[in-house]
Amino acid sequence: MRPELFIRNKGRAAARLHLGAVAFLFLLCSCASIGVVSGPARDHFSRTYAVEFSALHPKVNSALQNYARSHRGNSFQVARLGGQEVIFRGRMEGDQKSFFLNIAVKPAGKQKTTVDLDISNPNGASSKDMEAAAQQIFRIIDEEAGLPSK
Secondary structure (H helix, E strand, O other), rough: OOHHHHHHHHHHHHHHHHHHHHHHHHHHHHHHHHOOOOOEEEEEEEEEEEEOHHHHHHHHHHHHHHHHHHHHOOOEEEEEEEEOOOEEEEEEOOOOOOEEEEEEEEEEEOOOEEEEEEEEEOOOOOOHHHHHHHHHHHHHHHHHHHHOOO
16 A cells, blocks of 8 residues: 555544544534523513503603612613603612513503513522512502502
8 A cells, every 4th residue: 555545544534533523512512502501580570551651651761760769789771762662671689689671661552551571580580589579660660650550
């Protein structure tokens, strides 16, 4: 056998081995990521108010801003302002837990508005903790804006 053929065949074998190792690692990583890595805990809450949309969203903004000013570590801002939806994003601190909030205020018919609250916690808080945080947000809106929920 000529030496140059041996070197050429050795290169092909190394390439096949490398390709096989890459394919094995790809399969291993793709299988390991299924269900093993969990994201932040998330939950959704909703409440309907017997108030017109155009009157409610400024009251929600005012209530959230007043709460943020009086409770350190909390912040809320308008993320999107539209005729059919107003979205607030914010962070709420409570009982050594931090929650990230998306609050959508939408018309829900004549003289009704729905407030949808998506809440998440990157540290995987329990659903009971997230429900307590959601109830606190709705209480802030109810009390500060003077709104009864239906």
